[in-house]
Amino acid sequence: MKALILDGYVDEPSCLGVPPYVSPYPRFIYGMLRSAKIDAFYTTIDAFREDRVLKEKIRDFDFLFIIAGIAVPGNYIGGKPLGKKELFSLNLARRNVLVGPIYLELEKKDITALEDSGIEVIGFPFEMALCEALHLPFDFEKYLLAGAEVVSQHPWFPNLICEIETYRGCYWAKCSFCIERFQSPFFRDPENVVREIKALYDVGVRHFRIGKQTDFFSYLADFSFDVPKPNPEKIKNFHRAIWASCPKIKTLHLDNVNPKTIAEHRDEAKEVIKTIVIYQTPGNVAAFGLESADERVIRKNTLCATAEEVMIAIELINRYGKAVGYNGLPYFLPGINFVIGLKGETKETFEANFDFLQEVMNRNLLLRRINIRQVKIFRGTPMEKEGYTRLMKHKRYFYAFKNRVREEIDNKMLRKILPKGRRITDLHVEIEGKISFARQIATYPILVGLIGNYKRGSFVDARVVDHGFRSVTAVEVPLRVNTATLEQLEALAGKKAVEILKRRPFKTMEEIKQIFADAEIFFTLHNSRE
Ligand code: SF4
Numbered sequence: 001m002k003a004l005i006l007d008g009y010v011d012e013p014s015c016l017g018v019p020p021y022v023s024p025y026p027r028f029i030y031g032m033l034r035s036a037k038i039d040a041f042y043t044t045i046d047a048f049r050e051d052r053v054l055k056e057k058i059r060d061f062d063f064l065f066i067i068a069g070i071a072v073p074g075n076y077i078g079g080k081p082l083g084k085k086e087l088f089s090l091n092l093a094r095r096n097v098l099v100g101p102i103y104l105e106l107e108k109k110d111i112t113a114l115e116d117s118g119i120e121v122i123g124f125p126f127e128m129a130l131c132e133a134l135h136l137p138f139d140f141e142k143y144l145l146a147g148a149e150v151v152s153q154h155p156w157f158p159n160l161i162c163e164i165e166t167y168r169g170c171y172w173a174k175c176s177f178c179i180e181r182f183q184s185p186f187f188r189d190p191e192n193v194v195r196e197i198k199a200l201y202d203v204g205v206r207h208f209r210i211g212k213q214t215d216f217f218s219y220l221a222d223f224s225f226d227v228p229k230p231n232p233e234k235i236k237n238f239h240r241a242i243w244a245s246c247p248k249i250k251t252l253h254l255d256n257v258n259p260k261t262i263a264e265h266r267d268e269a270k271e272v273i274k275t276i277v278i279y280q281t282p283g284n285v286a287a288f289g290l291e292s293a294d295e296r297v298i299r300k301n302t303l304c305a306t307a308e309e310v311m312i313a314i315e316l317i318n319r320y321g322k323a324v325g326y327n328g329l330p331y332f333l334p335g336i337n338f339v340i341g342l343k344g345e346t347k348e349t350f351e352a353n354f355d356f357l358q359e360v361m362n363r364n365l366l367l368r369r370i371n372i373r374q375v376k377i378f379r380g381t382p383m384e385k386e387g388y389t390r391l392m393k394h395k396r397y398f399y400a401f402k403n404r405v406r407e408e409i410d411n412k413m414l415r416k417i418l419p420k421g422r423r424i425t426d427l428h429v430e431i432e433g434k435i436s437f438a439r440q441i442a443t444y445p446i447l448v449g450l451i452g453n454y455k456r457g458s459f460v461d462a463r464v465v466d467h468g469f470r471s472v473t474a475v476e477v478p479l480r481v482n483t484a485t486l487e488q489l490e491a492l493a494g495k496k497a498v499e500i501l502k503r504r505p506f507k508t509m510e511e512i513k514q515i516f517a518d519a520e521i522f523f524t525l526h527n528s529r530e
Helices: 024-035 045-050 052-060 084-088 108-117 127-133 140-146 148-153 190-203 232-245 259-264 266-279 295-300 307-321 347-362 389-393 395-417 486-503 509-513
Strands: 002-012 039-044 063-070 095-099 119-121 161-165 207-212 251-254 284-291 332-340 369-374 423-431 435-439 447-451 459-467 471-476
Touching: 002 024, 002 045, 002 052, 024 039, 024 063, 024 127, 024 140, 024 148, 024 161, 039 045, 039 148, 045 052, 084 108, 095 127, 108 119, 140 148, 140 190, 148 190, 161 190, 190 207, 190 232, 232 266, 251 284, 259 266, 259 284, 259 307, 266 307, 266 332, 284 307, 284 369, 295 347, 307 332, 307 347, 332 395, 347 395, 369 395, 389 395, 395 459, 423 447, 447 459, 447 486, 459 486, 471 486
Parallel strands: 002 039, 002 063, 063 095, 095 119, 161 207, 207 251, 284 332, 332 369, 447 471
Antiparallel strands: 423 435, 423 459, 435 447, 459 471
């Protein structure tokens, strides 16, 4: 028997699976199949679209497992998620199963149509239900371990970042729009999490994000409090165990922090922040859900944290995390999310949101990322009744707010976080061109436009030369002076570029120094990147 796992990618409030990310879902399914002695093959939807042979051969498979669902849509550079229309156009295997958060956005008529076309739709979360549907025993930890090797079949391997799950559910679970209410809480033993990281590490993965939980500070916390009290000692031991098993990790980041946990338990949170700064890698971001700074919206949507609590959390993370690390990024900074279109939103809500950001600027605090998204409504959430009416009505406020934030906040913030001249390392080229686009393999990586044509998949170190709203332009350093383009030379040496160009080729650094005093910092005489 053989099965194909088609990864159409997921993006949930607490899980990302768009390349370079790999979610735990294909790993679980692969492990489940291998444990049942079924041959399993994995592909991403992007690779599948290009593979005419596989598209036809799909009919020869006994099983097709499709993973899909973009619950919190973003702009993706690394891949194009599987769409609903595309789903209906797939050739099918003998048995076909659809899993993932897509279940929550499908209407009943879509589910019926899919089932009529031969695709079984499994509810969300799917793991236990999938095992039941296939009459296989459910063993979450065993399957995740057995499934680690599937990442070697990913087209981006080894330049991947594996999303790691620590627990499910949310201690609040009341925000009107959020799908976390559908997750039954369960917590993974830290030893199992470390074992899973080690299994992926042994396959060759070096980048990890402990991102699949709603609040990293609540992991291993004391849940006898209304707001769980973080346990700094356990969190430190957890990190030590990761490094003891996997000493050559290149990226260890996290995602999702509930600012209320930090504001409520500041002493414990402070210690956890220090552990994150010491034991995780620079460029780390704690994504906070502020959602709205308007008290009325907070009340009407039973949002978790108040604007004051979020400000406290932003301050505390800045205090310990804003120093710059070896890869050019601050060690650990907060990011915040806004959701537009919630109940009770008015024109004044946008003012309150902007004032909050202005206050962050006035206090000279850093935010690594400001995410402004329009609400997406799911069946079974309180927002279902509200619908998209307010969002539609407020479209122009939404765009005006977004533009204002990009122009008046984002750009200024980016200039503080990555000033001109800052060296950023290990940029992974994802798009080739006259200007190539690269990012670090990291949580919420900043997009870098690299002047020059670089091969997709290569790694480059560069210095920042200019800023966009949310991206920077950079030039490779050290730059090969004898082969660099005029654009690259200009970006690094300004007006001296033409003279450098005319006097090429250079044989010694001294010759360049006669034109450009800082030559040693920016240039190399070597003609290859080796
Ligand atoms: S705090 Fe609210 S938005 Fe965040 S995970 Fe919980 S329910 Fe969802």
